Amino acid sequence: MNEGNNELIFGKVLDSIDAGVHVIDSEGNTIFYNKKMSEIEGMKIEDVLHKNIREIFSFHKNGQSTLLLVLNQRSEILNVRQSYFNNKQQEITTINNTFPIEKDGILIGSMEIARDVTKIEKMIQDTIFHKGDAKYTFESIIGVSTAITEVIEASKRAMRTNSSILIIGETGTGKELFAQSIHNGSSRSTKPFISQNCAAIPETLMEGILFGTKKGAFTGAIERPGLFEQADGGTLLLDEINSLDPSLQAKLLRVIQERTVRRVGDTKDRPVDVRIVATVNQDPIDLITNGLLRKDLFYRLSVVSLFIPPLRERKDDIDELVPFFIEKYNHLFGMKVFGIDRSLMESFLEYDWPGNVRELEHVIEGAMNLIDLEEIITFSHLPNHIRNKPQFSRSAEMNNGDKQIQAEKPLDLYLQDAEISYLKRTLQQQNGNITKTAQTLGMSRQNLQYRLRKYGISGK
Structure with missing residues (x-):
């Protein structure tokens, strides 16, 4: 592969990465300026390529280009925030990693890899x-x-x-x-x-x-x-x-x-x-x-x-939350949905809601986006990712007439229940004494007290 092809491939690779890349020679002239850097700095590539960066960019008082600074000190500068102005006097803010480029011990330029934080600053x-x-x-x-x-x-x-x-x-x-x-x-x-x-x-x-x-x-x-x-x-x-x-x-x-x-x-x-x-x-x-x-x-x-x-530990509240969210989105969407299908509510009570109340709200919002003229939310209105959950098999059964097997308890809930049971059993064996229980379990007293408070278990 000849040198021209190598440069072409090298340029394509650098243009495709999600970071700005700017390379200058030892005089400060730009020899490479990728597409992402052009987007970050709001300039055309031809406005920068083969031009001296001292003539293009300006800096705050006492500020200077990290590319030029690396040329002067011949050492890398990592993870530095830099604010400067492009040729339209628009302020740009980036986080830079800048490196010297040497060949046979001779400094021939510097390279900068930049991440745009202008929007975050704003x-x-x-x-x-x-x-x-x-x-x-x-x-x-x-x-x-x-x-x-x-x-x-x-x-x-x-x-x-x-x-x-x-x-x-x-x-x-x-x-x-x-x-x-x-x-x-x-x-x-x-x-x-x-x-x-x-x-x-x-x-x-x-x-x-x-x-x-x-x-x-x-x-x-x-x-x-x-x-x-x-x-x-x-x-x-x-x-x-x-x-x-x-x-x-x-x-x-x-x-x-x-x-x-x-x-x-x-x-x-x-x-x-x-x-x-x-x-x-x-x-x-x-x-x-x-x-x-x-x-x-x-x-x-x-x-x-x-x-x-978590919502899985307060499922009694689902009966309160569902109508609340339906009413909320009735108001926002100008709709008149009156409730939820009984079999679907049973599935809601069986599901463990790993995303908690936020997930429940998003499911109600998604369902109401799929309703046409109906007044009740049913299985057919659920977002696809929820329909496929095994806990909703009863609703699917009512909807399709097919039988499906109910899911077993999720692993994280099973492990939590096992931990609660083990803590209670050990605490009982030690007559409720927290210090002795902690020693038996091989944990600190503070760690045990935290877990007892978390699960609402009493000791002495």
């Missing part, structure tokens, strides 16, 4: 730093089961103080509803409620979002308050807090303990008065064991621990 400016609206109250939480009413009562008691709260529950159980309800029922209700999903923002930007930035702290940095300052006097909800890097978790712990925040690049500590509500969608003991959640942060956040039960 979202941060336009959305994240506006005060959030906490529209839900405890009246918004639908359910009459013992499992849910006990959590509601515990949450109402937590409204009276300013202690940190850790809400534990699977995805779709309604953790934010509880967080907003607590805020709206507390003395902080007239102050900001700000919510941030910690998994939604790149790690390189998260510190500045939480704590704020000082102008000039890094290339393109502006004077901007973080979430703690924005939520001052109110409540800050940190969703999926285990998504934060452990080093950032340590800084978060310091802010919570000292009630002061220091912006990135600043030397000044600013006092903040914020109630922290954090959520996790996995067992926090497992998260700690796997190094995803710092133990000291867990203990600091879990002053009040709320366990939101």
Whole structure:
């Protein structure tokens, strides 16, 4: 294969990857500029190729191109955020990995691989730093089961103080509803409620979002308050807090303990008065064991621990939730659906709803999109992915006249039931003594107490 074909293949490969690639020679002239980089920077390839980047791009005061910086220092620069302006003076923000290119020990250029975060930066400016609206109250939480009413009562008691709260529950159980309800029922209700999903923002930007930035702290940095300052006097909800890097978790712990925040690049500590509500969608003991959640942060956040039960543990509430969602989408869609087929409701009660209340709502919404002039939701209106679930075989039977075998209990539910049974049996053998039970099970007393609270098992 000749050199021309190699270059053609090389160019095709780099044009097809979902990252910007920009290569310059030792003089700063562009020798390769892929399609994705063209999209990120909003310029045509011909506007950049074979031209010196000093003539095309401009930078904030004291800022400079990482491509040129690598040429000067002859060493790679990894995971650096850079803000600059294209030839139309539009601001671009990227996260870059930049490498020197050498041949026989001679520096011949540099290469940059970039990820676009311009849209995320705009979202941060336009959305994240506006005060959030906490529209839900405890009246918004639908359910009459013992499992849910006990959590509601515990949450109402937590409204009276300013202690940190850790809400534990699977995805779709309604953790934010509880967080907003607590805020709206507390003395902080007239102050900001700000919510941030910690998994939604790149790690390189998260510190500045939480704590704020000082102008000039890094290339393109502006004077901007973080979430703690924005939520001052109110409540800050940190969703999926285990998504934060452990080093950032340590800084978060310091802010919570000292009630002061220091912006990135600043030397000044600013006092903040914020109630922290954090959520996790996995067992926090497992998260700690796997190094995803710092133990000291867990203990600091879990002053009040709320366990939101999955829908499979509160199936009595399905009778309340289904008509609520039907009425909601009747209003949104301008429809008049009066209910759900009896056999389908029986299938709803048999299904374990791994996506919890959110999944139930989406199924109702999907069904109402498929209804024509009917007034009752039946099996034929269900989305395909739900129709194929074995738990809905009775509804299919009524619909098609065919018999199908009912499903066995899902593995995760079987294992959970086995764990509950084993804990109860061991606790009984030790006459309810938690310390002796923990020793018998080979776990810490704190770990056992967490699991007993999670499953509502009493000991002494």
